[in-house]
Amino acid sequence: xxxxxxxxxxxxxxxxxxxxxxxxxxxxxxxxxxxxxxxxxxxxxxxxxxxxxxxxxxxxxxxxxxxxxxxxxxxxxxxxxxxxxxxxxxxxxxxxxxxxxxxxxxxxxxxxxxxxxxxxxxxxxxxxxxxxxxxxxxxxxxxxxxxxxxxxxxxxxxxxxxxxxxxxxxxxxxxxxxxx
Numbered sequence: 680x681x682x683x684x685x686x687x688x689x690x691x692x693x694x695x696x697x698x699x700x701x702x703x704x705x706x707x708x709x710x711x712x713x714x715x716x717x718x719x720x721x722x723x724x725x726x727x728x729x730x731x732x733x734x735x736x737x738x739x740x741x742x743x744x745x746x747x748x749x750x751x752x753x754x755x756x757x758x759x760x761x762x763x764x765x766x767x768x769x770x771x772x773x774x775x776x777x778x779x780x781x782x783x784x785x786x787x788x789x790x791x792x793x794x795x796x797x798x799x800x801x802x803x804x805x806x807x808x809x810x811x812x813x814x815x816x817x818x819x820x821x822x823x824x825x826x827x828x829x830x831x832x833x834x835x836x837x838x839x840x841x842x843x844x845x846x847x848x849x850x851x852x853x854x855x856x857x858x859x
Contacts, residue, residue: 680713680727684762684851685740686785687722688753688841696750698722706747710739718850722752723843725854733758737787753838755785759855765813766852774807774818778846782823784815784832786840794835803828817842 685707690696700717703724707715712726728736737756745751757765765783774781786792795810806828807818819826823842832840843851 680729682714682725682727682759682855683733683736684757684759684855685722685724685726685736686755686757686841686843687724687744688755688838690722690750690752696752698744698748698750698752702748703744706743707740710743712736716854718854719847723847723851725851733761734787753841755787755841757785761813762848762852762855765811766848768811768813769816770809770811771807771816771818778849779844780819780822781845782817782819782826782829782842783845783848784817784836784840784842786814786836789813791836791839795832798828798831798835801831808832815840 687698690698700720703722704715704717707724707726712728714727715724717724733756737754740756741752741754744754771781789812792810792815795815798808799810805820806826808828809816815832817826817828817832819829823829
């Protein structure tokens with residue numbers, strides 16, 4: 680079995696796109712995934728699967744969520760190794776004074792990150808931005824809602840990525856490391 684992390688974009692924010700985590704766990708188990716555990720109410724799940732790729736799991740999970748709940752949301756699936764690599768490459772550690780303001784942007788295909796590279800040349804101060812091989816990093820000094828860099832990244836990616844704050848990333852890593 681290989682361990683994966685599913686990151687659902689934009690669910691359970693306000694009244695739209697409601698997906699209860701108990702329903703998500705049941706749906707993932709019905710797809711044949713084992714050891715399904717969710718974190719928070721914002722679409723974070725860790726699971727084990729015998730076969731398939733991260734991209735194939737993302738596609739199947741998105742279709743199943745739409746079919747069962749009527750909610751269409753971007754689903755990004757990463758392997759445990761992908762998550763560990765993203766954590767290891769964290770290029771903005773010097774800004775990590777507030778875990779809620781350090782955002783990690785995940786995309787399904789690493790090649791998508793190249794589209795964000797031109798944003799690195801801009802002066803985002805007091806914010807900061809960097810693109811790694813496994814994720815993009817945004818230091819949102821005044822929070823994500825007011826962030827110029829987060830808005831710029833959103834314009835480039837549209838719905839093809841999802842961000843998690845550093846505290847959530849660390850919690851997901853702890854879940855990945857724990858026995859199912």
